[in-house]
Amino acid sequence: MKKHNYSAGPCILPQEVFEKSAQAVLNFNNSNLSLLEISHRSKDFVAVMDEARSLVLELLGLEGKGYQALFLQGGASLEFVMIPYNLMKVDGKAAYLDTGTWANNAMKEAKLFGDTVVVASSKEQNYNHIPTEFSIPEDASYFHCTSNNTIFGTQIKSFPKTNLPVVCDMSSDIFSRSLDFSQFDVIYAGAQKNMGAAGATLVVVKESILGKSGRAIPSILDYEKHIKAESMYNTPAVFAVYTCLLTLQWLKNQGGISAIEKINEAKAALLYAEIDRNPLFKGTAAKADRSTMNATFLLQDETHTPIFDRMWKEAGISGLPGHRSVGGYRASMYNALPLESVQVLVNVMKELEKVV
């Protein structure tokens, strides 16, 4: 039987995405050829890329608003480099909100390009909350934030207002909740958390902010070159892009972001209610900032670890251990994880109370 998969990434995808993409590897569109052995410039694959790009904008509500969607490579980690390369003015500076490991990694790369201002950080409290009450320097080239901190289980609920271009790493909560996505000028996300197979990176960029950095940008790192080439500047990650398309189609059939958001909220509410009710557990993130995607929690008494671990494994759960920088457990509840899987975990937590 299929496991209840709480892996943080790569992670669960809709079952139909696994089935359809497996079929396409064997025989794509009844062509008697594999998706993996045809030209990326063939009519059939260009149609995949075009539909995936337009579905992204449709689902985010960004059609006709001057945005372009690109499927690039190098993961979110390469965007840490491409963002300052494309946006930070020569001798300029950039503003970063430090909410965790990934935010920090993004900032490290920007430092290679110019002055990097940390507007606020929750590092001293091991990133257990999202800082508020900070100001963003008006002379920065852009403001960068991380919408969901995959490792620490926190999520930005309302984004700061600024006149600067806003860049957001949404790797672990893209397409999971309704937001006014037009408040962002660049959104990027590695595919492997809520969208598809590892290997593709989604970048949604507002065209009007490009071409202003004054830098000579290597072609492969230049958003304008990728836009001009319709996301085919070099050979795209064909399999990963195809899995993204299938996930986007699945999401649209579910009713889009607003429909999945309701389910995501129900899943998170169910698990956090048990974390708060059950005296054996405690959550690690500040309640107001809790992520609906990644719930981080600890056992109050670590000596219960072996028995709890045995119980959840026996219940068919996989991928629950927390990241080493937080310890304990992390339940990643991405779009494709069904509510029933959360119920199974909650039942195990209740069961633990009876046996210890």
Ligand SMILES: *Cc1c(COP(=O)(O)O)cnc(C)c1O
């Ligand atoms: C996983 C993750 C990354 C890193 O993604 P790669 O595609 O492996 O480079 C960056 N940011 C966030 C928020 C993540 O969760």
